[in-house]
Amino acid sequence: MAKIVRFLLILITIFTLSFYLPSLYQRTVEKRPLKTMIYFSEVSHDFVIARESIDSTTQEAAMLYYDTRGNLLTETEYMQLLPFNNRRKLKLMGLMPDSLDGVALTTDVLKNVKRSMLVADRSFSYGLAPLFESAPERVGVSLPDDIFRIGKRGIEFIDCTTGEILPEKSARFAQAMQAAGFEAPARDIYGIPSVIKRWDSGYFITDRNGRLFHLMMAKGAPYCRHIETGFEIKNIKCHTDEEIFCHIFDTDNRLYVLTTDYRLLPLPIEIPSGRCFMTSNDFFRTYKTSEKDTSILFALDPSFGFVARHAEKIDHYDDTREAAWERHLFPFATMKTPGYAHFIPLPNPVRDFCIVNLMCFLVWAAVKLYKRRSFKRPENMGDAIVILLTGIYGLIAVWLFPNRK
Amino acid sequence: MTRTQIKHLLYKEWIKTRWYAAIGLVVSLALSVYTCINAVSMLHDLGGAFFYSTLLTGNIALMTQLKYLPLAIALLIGLPQFLPEITNKRIRLTLHLPVGCTAVVYTMVLYGLAVFCCTLLPALLITVITLAVSFPAEVTVATLQTLLPWLLGGMTAYFFTAMIAFEPVWKFRFGYILIAYFTLRFFYLGYGVGNAVTAYPLLLIITLISSLAVIYTSHRFNKGEL
Numbered sequence: 001m002a003k004i005v006r007f008l009l010i011l012i013t014i015f016t017l018s019f020y021l022p023s024l025y026q027r028t029v030e031k032r033p034l035k036t037m038i039y040f041s042e043v044s045h046d047f048v049i050a051r052e053s054i055d056s057t058t059q060e061a062a063m064l065y066y067d068t069r070g071n072l073l074t075e076t077e078y079m080q081l082l083p084f085n086n087r088r089k090l091k092l093m094g095l096m097p098d099s100l101d102g103v104a105l106t107t108d109v110l111k112n113v114k115r116s117m118l119v120a121d122r123s124f125s126y127g128l129a130p131l132f133e134s135a136p137e138r139v140g141v142s143l144p145d146d147i148f149r150i151g152k153r154g155i156e157f158i159d160c161t162t163g164e165i166l167p168e169k170s171a172r173f174a175q176a177m178q179a180a181g182f183e184a185p186a187r188d189i190y191g192i193p194s195v196i197k198r199w200d201s202g203y204f205i206t207d208r209n210g211r212l213f214h215l216m217m218a219k220g221a222p223y224c225r226h227i228e229t230g231f232e233i234k235n236i237k238c239h240t241d242e243e244i245f246c247h248i249f250d251t252d253n254r255l256y257v258l259t260t261d262y263r264l265l266p267l268p269i270e271i272p273s274g275r276c277f278m279t280s281n282d283f284f285r286t287y288k289t290s291e292k293d294t295s296i297l298f299a300l301d302p303s304f305g306f307v308a309r310h311a312e313k314i315d316h317y318d319d320t321r322e323a324a325w326e327r328h329l330f331p332f333a334t335m336k337t338p339g340y341a342h343f344i345p346l347p348n349p350v351r352d353f354c355i356v357n358l359m360c361f362l363v364w365a366a367v368k369l370y371k372r373r374s375f376k377r378p379e380n381m382g383d384a385i386v387i388l389l390t391g392i393y394g395l396i397a398v399w400l401f402p403n404r405k
Numbered sequence: 406m407t408r409t410q411i412k413h414l415l416y417k418e419w420i421k422t423r424w425y426a427a428i429g430l431v432v433s434l435a436l437s438v439y440t441c442i443n444a445v446s447m448l449h450d451l452g453g454a455f456f457y458s459t460l461l462t463g464n465i466a467l468m469t470q471l472k473y474l475p476l477a478i479a480l481l482i483g484l485p486q487f488l489p490e491i492t493n494k495r496i497r498l499t500l501h502l503p504v505g506c507t508a509v510v511y512t513m514v515l516y517g518l519a520v521f522c523c524t525l526l527p528a529l530l531i532t533v534i535t536l537a538v539s540f541p542a543e544v545t546v547a548t549l550q551t552l553l554p555w556l557l558g559g560m561t562a563y564f565f566t567a568m569i570a571f572e573p574v575w576k577f578r579f580g581y582i583l584i585a586y587f588t589l590r591f592f593y594l595g596y597g598v599g600n601a602v603t604a605y606p607l608l609l610i611i612t613l614i615s616s617l618a619v620i621y622t623s624h625r626f627n628k629g630e631l
Binding site: 001002005006008009011012013016019020123124125126127128129130143144145146147149158159160161163193194195336339340341342343400401402 | 452453454455456457458460461462507539540541543544547577580581584587588591594596597598599600601602603604607611614615617618620621624625
């Protein structure tokens with residue numbers, strides 16, 4: 001029994017080491033990566049690249065700006081190409097254009113810039129939300145005195161102070177949802193449960209069968225509408241936007257946009273990582289995503305038509321000599337995902353770590369030979385296999401939990 | 406192992422741990438009552454609507470003051486239970502009784518686990534009842550889901566304390582303290598409310614394996630490994 005327990009303790013130790021040792025190594029050796037940023041110019045309708053470089057004489061980092069043909073731009077040229085990003089500086093310098101493509105650059109137009117992180121993976125939600133008045137008499141959003149949930153019995157409004165269910169309101173909304181074809185319970189509720197927004201667009205709710213519905217309260221009355229999607233929904237990111245309600249991820253990380261006139265448009269972009277950063281203004285919408293060592297920017301027009309795509313290699317830890325040493329030292333690393341916690345082992349190529357694993361095995365075998373231990377004992381054979389497979393982790397674990405003489 | 410022997414062994418453990426268990430019980434009761442009053446007063450002070458708006462946008466979390474309580478209780482019970490046994494290797498007397506080594510060790514460990522559970526049970530009941538009475542089921546369930554890794558972390562800390570105590574060689578004992586520390590950190594990673602659910606299988610496996618760990622070190626101790 002003690003031998004089985006020892007083996008299990010070795011496994012725990014290997015797992016623990018694979019989580020902490022690679023990150024400790026990275027934190028010790030990793031240098032700050034040099035920044036590379038891609039923008040889409042509303043002026044030239046082309047990409048602008050800002051790249052951090054180290055001056056070889058002063059050893060100081062400085063930003064250099066290029067166009068897609070590799071021509072070096074001055075900082076002023078760079079700012080003039082991106083008036084929305086450099087609004088204040090251009091105004092101070094007196095270089096802000098009056099109009100762009102025939103559209104006057106008023107304060108409202110210049111301020112109408114939206115930025116949002118879009119993530120395909122769902123994280124925890126309580127399954128409770130406040131239903132705001134979407135057509136208020138006064139401008140703004142005010143907090144209601146109740147919150148709702150959608151369980152097996154359908155929608156239920158709970159008084160925030162007393163915790164009691166409000167039967168009349170619940171029945172009224174449940175009836176409207178049933179009439180729209182909603183089948184309780186809700187699988188997920190997506191929306192912005194905060195008053196820090198200019199207006200309310202309600203919630204997007206998937207029912208028991210994964211069908212999408214839009215729920216709002218307009219002048220106290222329920223409004224529920226079914227939205228045909230034709231795909232399985234993975235996550236929804238809602239916005240406060242005049243033109244779009246939300247971005248929708250399907251299970252293959254394809255991105256769709258739902259416009260305020262209920263058109264569901266697939267976006268002509270690929271984001272296999274399931275994470276991207278969206279920026280929009282009156283002229284263009286851009287979606288920035290990154291793959292292993294590449295940053296990619298997609299530019300779309302206001303009606304979500306494809307305009308251009310640009311990929312730029314970025315300074316990444318994986319390309320450094322330190323990362324190559326890490327791949328030699330550790331056969332795999334374990335990482336925790338953000339949001340719902342999953343521990344995922346990330347294996348390195350066998351050809352990278354096999355030499356270190358073999359060296360670990362030889363060290364272990366030499367010590368065994370020196371101490372005149374038999375290799376034929378099953379526990380020693382097991383130790384040998386563990387060290388050959390897990391290298392430095394296995395060697396530490398086997399040393400920490402020794403076999404009896 | 407006869408019933409009388411078990412009774413005697415349990416009495417010995419009781420003498421060692423009773424005052425520490427009592428302190429643990431008082432501390433856990435006080436902290437849970439404080440935490441519950443804090444949660445309910447937050448609901449009343451902020452007003453129901455604003456409280457839920459803040460809670461749902463993730464700006465506050467309930468019962469976070471209880472995070473390290475199970476860990477503290479585990480050490481409060483485990484250290485006085487096992488430290489006297491390893492001082493001058495007194496545990497040898499117990500291990501040389503005419504009964505199985507594993508049976509003796511597990512009687513001690515299960516006693517400690519029972520005391521750990523009894524010490525935390527009233528605090529847990531107060532927390533569950535307060536949550537169930539004051540908040541919707543969704544909030545209660547999510548808060549308990551967040552508490553569970555901390556409870557498992559406490560149990561694992563107790564099992565590791567027993568494992569480290571029985572280890573006869575100081576250099577290995579030091580190594581086990583390091584491994585126990587880093588393994589216990591898995592239970593206290595910043596998961597956020599409700600996000601630890603997917604890590605439960607892993608945390609349960611770690612707790613189960615740690616519950617067996619004392620077999621390995623007590624075996625080494627009993628066989629005179631140095």
